[in-house]
Each structure stands twice: as C-alpha cells, then as structure tokens.
Amino acid sequence: MDLTGNIVGISTNFLTNKFELTVAVNEKGCLTSGYDELKEVELLDIRIRKHRNRRSLDANAYFHVLVDRLADTMRISKPRCKNLMIGRYGQPFYINEGETTEAIIKTNIPVSQMLENETVHCMPCGQKIEDGKELVFYKIFRGSSTYDTKEMSILIDGIVTECKELGIETLPPEEVKRMLEMWKT
Numbered sequence: 001m002d003l004t005g006n007i008v009g010i011s012t013n014f015l016t017n018k019f020e021l022t023v024a025v026n027e028k029g030c031l032t033s034g035y036d037e038l039k040e041v042e043l044l045d046i047r048i049r050k051h052r053n054r055r056s057l058d059a060n061a062y063f064h065v066l067v068d069r070l071a072d073t074m075r076i077s078k079p080r081c082k083n084l085m086i087g088r089y090g091q092p093f094y095i096n097e098g099e100t101t102e103a104i105i106k107t108n109i110p111v112s113q114m115l116e117n118e119t120v121h122c123m124p125c126g127q128k129i130e131d132g133k134e135l136v137f138y139k140i141f142r143g144s145s146t147y148d149t150k151e152m153s154i155l156i157d158g159i160v161t162e163c164k165e166l167g168i169e170t171l172p173p174e175e176v177k178r179m180l181e182m183w184k185t
Helices: 029-038 059-074 078-089 149-165 173-182
Strands: 005-013 018-025 104-107 121-130 133-141
Touching: 059 078, 059 149, 059 173, 078 121, 078 133, 078 149, 149 173
Parallel strands: none
Antiparallel strands: 005 018, 104 133, 121 133
C-alpha cells in the first residue's frame, strides 16, 4: 500500500518500550480496506521518505522504452537492439575530445557476441585475417546519456522511424519535441 501524507506526532509506548509514529494520510478510500487487511499482520515493512512527484519520461528513458518495444517486435535481445540503434543513429566516441579521430578497436570477439555487449556500444566496420585468425574492427559509440539535445534528437528520430515502420506505437511528435527540449547533459 503506497500512501502520501505527513507525520503529525511521535510518542513512546511505555508498555512495549517502542516509539509510535502518528501519520495523517491523504488517501481515504484505500486506507480502510488496507488497514483491515494488514492490522493483524505481525511484522510489516515500513518505508517513509520525502514525497517527490514522479518525473515525466525523459528522452533517454523514452529511447530505452522504444528499444524494448523494437527488440520484442524484432525478436532480438535488448542489448543487440540498443547497439544496432546507437550504431545507426548514435554518436561516435572520439579518442580525444574536440578531435575527429573516432575510436576503433580490433579484436577477435565475433560480431554476434559483441552486439550483445551492454557496456560498450559498437558496430563492426571491417575485418581481416591476421596470423590465421579472423579479427574484427569495431567503431565505438558513446552512450546515449552523454548526448546533447541535437544528438539525442537524431537518435530518437531514427528509432521512432524504425518503430513506425514496424507498426510500433510511439508518442505524438509534440510530446517527443517537449522531451527533447527538456533534455540536457
């Protein structure tokens, strides 16, 4: 039972030697049925914290919602879907900030395994045989939480387009615009 309200008093029960907290609760209807259900329970988990209004969905959270929907529709894993979207519409990771040299790694990790990686976002950009072993080159991309408004807009526009092509419901354009306007890094 989640309720809102405020603390109105505290006292000590001298018979049990425990503190008793009195709270005023805003919700009326659910309290009586919840009380009847819980009054005989011997031990409850109680959490009291400062009330915060729930945040509206931000652009990065919306990107992840769309990744989940797209992955389910395409029947692929969420990490693979996220890497594909960031690889198509995301921003490269530069070796030195302010320069144009993109980070590329060379490894023997197969593409099928690398696309499942949740910590490094990358896409294959080449391959070669070296000492009899197949090596793959991967272009590294920044995580979406580091994007500025323009970069996030490109990412969201890309995934929204892909979702619409597959008949996946997306937010109205004005709501996406509002989210992007609130986006800041």
